[in-house]
Amino acid sequence: MVTIKLEIFFNNFGSSPVIPPLYADNYRMRTTIPRCLAALLFLILGTAANAEVFRFKHTEGDYWRINSIVLQTVSVDKEFSHNAEITNRITLHISDVTDESAEYTGTFMTSERTSNRSFSWGREYESVFRRDQFGNYSIQDRYFMPVVRNVPVFPEQDVQPGESWSAEGEEAHDLRDHFGLAKPFTVPFTAVYTYEGPVELDGKTLHKIIVEYTLFFDTPVTEEMLASPDKNIPVTTMGHSRQTLYWDNDLGMLPNYSEEYRILLKLASGTLLEFKGTAEAVVTETKLMDREKEVREMNEELEKLGIADTTAHESEEGITISMENIQFEPDSARLMPTEKEKITRIAALLERYPDKELLISGHTALAGTPGARQKLSEERAEAVAQFLVEMGVRSEYNVYTRGFGAERPVAPNTTEANRARNRRVEITILEK
Numbered sequence: 001m002v003t004i005k006l007e008i009f010f011n012n013f014g015s016s017p018v019i020p021p022l023y024a025d026n027y028r029m030r031t032t033i034p035r036c037l038a039a040l041l042f043l044i045l046g047t048a049a050n051a052e053v054f055r056f057k058h059t060e061g062d063y064w065r066i067n068s069i070v071l072q073t074v075s076v077d078k079e080f081s082h083n084a085e086i087t088n089r090i091t092l093h094i095s096d097v098t099d100e101s102a103e104y105t106g107t108f109m110t111s112e113r114t115s116n117r118s119f120s121w122g123r124e125y126e127s128v129f130r131r132d133q134f135g136n137y138s139i140q141d142r143y144f145m146p147v148v149r150n151v152p153v154f155p156e157q158d159v160q161p162g163e164s165w166s167a168e169g170e171e172a173h174d175l176r177d178h179f180g181l182a183k184p185f186t187v188p189f190t191a192v193y194t195y196e197g198p199v200e201l202d203g204k205t206l207h208k209i210i211v212e213y214t215l216f217f218d219t220p221v222t223e224e225m226l227a228s229p230d231k232n233i234p235v236t237t238m239g240h241s242r243q244t245l246y247w248d249n250d251l252g253m254l255p256n257y258s259e260e261y262r263i264l265l266k267l268a269s270g271t272l273l274e275f276k277g278t279a280e281a282v283v284t285e286t287k288l289m290d291r292e293k294e295v296r297e298m299n300e301e302l303e304k305l306g307i308a309d310t311t312a313h314e315s316e317e318g319i320t321i322s323m324e325n326i327q328f329e330p331d332s333a334r335l336m337p338t339e340k341e342k343i344t345r346i347a348a349l350l351e352r353y354p355d356k357e358l359l360i361s362g363h364t365a366l367a368g369t370p371g372a373r374q375k376l377s378e379e380r381a382e383a384v385a386q387f388l389v390e391m392g393v394r395s396e397y398n399v400y401t402r403g404f405g406a407e408r409p410v411a412p413n414t415t416e417a418n419r420a421r422n423r424r425v426e427i428t429i430l431e432k
Helices: 223-227 291-304 337-350 370-390 416-422
Strands: 043-048 051-055 063-076 079-095 101-112 124-132 137-139 164-173 185-201 204-218 234-248 253-267 272-285 310-314 318-324 358-362 399-403 424-430
Touching (some): 291 310, 318 337, 337 370, 337 424, 358 370, 370 424
Antiparallel strands (some): 063 079, 063 272, 101 124, 164 185, 204 234, 318 424, 358 424
8 A cells, every 4th residue: 555644844934845754654645744824024115196015024123923723624635635724833033134134033833733633733843044135045954944935025115006016936845754865855946926016904904915836846866766655756746826915005014915825746656745734823012031030930830829740940952840740640641630620720820811822741761662642642741732722721732742762851850759750741832
C-alpha cells in the first residue's frame, strides 16, 4: 500500500503554497499550513482624489502576534480523503528601524487539531529578515520562513480605487527532510493586486486590497532523487491563491485577512493530490511581560490560594506554572475532582493575561515503555487543555498541547516522592 504524509506550508507575508517533504502515514495526507499574514504594517502617506499611497511603516520595539485558522479538504485522485483544521501562530519583533527598512525577528509554528480535539504544538521555525517600505525582502538563504516573500509589494505612485498593479514575488520551499536540500528551494511568481477602495468593517473604515497569483513549478530533480525507490516525490505543483486584505489607516496595520486557495500536487507515482480550503488570520499587538515581577507575584498568589505542589518560574517560551504530583484516575488521562478544583483556582491567575496564549505540557515518571509514557503525557496535557477551554479561560484556538513522556524529569526517578514530582503538567503563558 502506498503511504503518504504531506506537509504544505502557506505563509501569508503573502500567502501561498509551499510543498516541503513527503513521507509515510497510512495514506492520510497530514497538512501543515502555516498561513501567516501578507503584511503587518502599511502606511498611507497621502491622498489625492481618492488615491492612496501605500508604504510599510515600522515602529521600533513593536511586538506582533499573528493567528490564523485554516479549514481544508484533501482529495486523492479526485476522491475525498479527509478534512483538516489547522491553527498557526507567528510572533514578530520589530527592531533596527531606519527610514527605509526594519529588521523582523520571528518564530513560526503550526498546529493541527488532534483526534482528541486539541491542537498539538508543531514544528517551530526561527527567522530574521529585513523589509523595506515598499515590501521587498532581504533575507539570508538559511531561513525557511516566511515562505512567501515580496508579497505585497507596493508601487511608488499612488493608487486609485479599482486600479491594479503587479509585482514579482517568490516562495521558499523547505525540502530538507525528504530531498536533502540544505537551503530553501525558491520559486518565482507574479502577484496581481487590485485596490478596491475604502470599506466599512466592524465599525471602522478600512482599505480593501485583493491579491491573486498562480503557482506552477516542477520539482528540481537530483541524482539522489532519481535513484530513490520512493515514488511519492512531487513532480509538478499547481496552485492559485486569492486573498482579501484589509488595511487600517488609523492604526497603520493590517488587522485581518481571508483567503481561498486550491493546490494540485502530482507525484512521481502518478497520484494526484488536491488541497482546497479557506483561511482567516488576525494580527494582534502584544506587550512583553516583566517576567521576574510576574513570577514573584504569581508564586505569592499560589501560596495564598493554598495550591499544593504548584510553582511558577520563567521559561524559554514565557512564564510556566508547574503542577507536580497532578492526580489522574489510574492509568488514564481523566482528571481527579481535586485536580479540577486546583486548575479552577489557577485559571483565575491565567485570566489576568487574556491576550496571551497557553501551552500545556505533559510529563510522566519513568514507568512503562517509552511509547506508552509519551502517549500518556500527551493525553494528560490534552485533558488539562480541554478543561481550561470548557471553563472559557481561552478559545480552543489559543491553547496548544505537547507531551514529553519521561524525557524532562525535575528529580531522579529513584523514590516515590521524586516520581510524584515528575508526574506533572505545566501551563505556560506564551510570550515568544
